[in-house]
Amino acid sequence: AQTVTQSQPEMSVQEAETVTLSCTYDTSENNYYLFWYKQPPSRQMILVIRQEAYKQQNATENRFSVNFQKAAKSFSLKISDSQLGDTAMYFCAFMRLNRDDKIIFGKGTRLHILP
Amino acid sequence: DSGVTQTPKHLITATGQRVTLRCSPRSGDLSVYWYQQSLDQGLQFLIQYYNGEERAKGNILERFSAQQFPDLHSELNLSSLELGDSALYFCASSPGDITSLIQYFGPGTRLLVL
Numbered sequence: 001a002q003t004v005t006q007s008q009p010e011m012s013v014q015e016a017e018t019v020t021l022s023c024t025y026d027t028s029e030n031n032y033y034l035f036w037y038k039q040p041p042s043r044q045m046i047l048v049i050r051q052e053a054y055k056q057q058n059a060t061e062n063r064f065s066v067n068f069q070k071a072a073k074s075f076s077l078k079i080s081d082s083q084l085g086d087t088a089m090y091f092c093a094f095m096r097l098n099r100d101d102k103i104i105f106g107k108g109t110r111l112h113i114l115p
Numbered sequence: 116d117s118g119v120t121q122t123p124k125h126l127i128t129a130t131g132q133r134v135t136l137r138c139s140p141r142s143g144d145l146s147v148y149w150y151q152q153s154l155d156q157g158l159q160f161l162i163q164y165y166n167g168e169e170r171a172k173g174n175i176l177e178r179f180s181a182q183q184f185p186d187l188h189s190e191l192n193l194s195s196l197e198l199g200d201s202a203l204y205f206c207a208s209s210p211g212d213i214t215s216l217i218q219y220f221g222p223g224t225r226l227l228v229l
Contacts, residue, residue, distance in 0.1 A: 043225075044117075044222055046220075091158065101146075101209075102160040102173055103148075103160065104160070105158040105159075108157065
């Protein structure tokens with residue numbers, strides 16, 4: 001079974017700083033996706049970034065980037081120049097490239113961006 | 116806006132009752148997924164439908180059932196409700212083919228069982 005672990009339940013950083021959220025996962029699969037989802041106070045689930053396991057290059061989306069270490073089964077999210085609107089719950093997630101393509105979520109990291 | 120709609124947004128009911136949550140997927144998406152977000156269990160996959168047929172089951176209780184209709188909308192039925200069923204229920208949709216597996220989430224239905 002696949003598991004996703006987020007070891008930081010809560011974090012706070014000052015606006016404009018850089019913050020890194022950690023995630024590790026466990027799987028015996030070779031082909032899969034990894035995601036970071038953001039859940040702001042509105043509770044909407046918003047896809048922030050995704051990484052295909054077969055790609056060595058780390059994904060980036062504007063101020064968001066990941067550090068994907070496949071051998072270590074690590075998938076951290078870096079937010080640069082953090083903004084107040086980044087305040088949210090962040091979920092690391094895993095999905096097999098298979099027929100039953102459900103998403104497995106970590107417990108989340110609550111991120112506070114302080115003014 | 117993800118293009119996935121869910122109704123109702125909020126639902127308050129009593130223990131022992133039955134409710135139906137509705138989801139309309141994005142235009143063209145064939146797969147619908149249901150997830151439950153509760154304080155103690157986090158975000159958990161419940162069930163998936165693809166083009167009207169059940170494709171995968173997760174941690175879905177026997178008191179819960181779902182279906183996907185010919186117009187591709189889906190309904191999640193929760194019966195004999197218990198206090199512990201209070202949660203945010205998300206629907207997500209995707210095209211369902213191997214080239215596009217990204218799931219887009221609806222705004223959720225917040226269920227409170229009193």
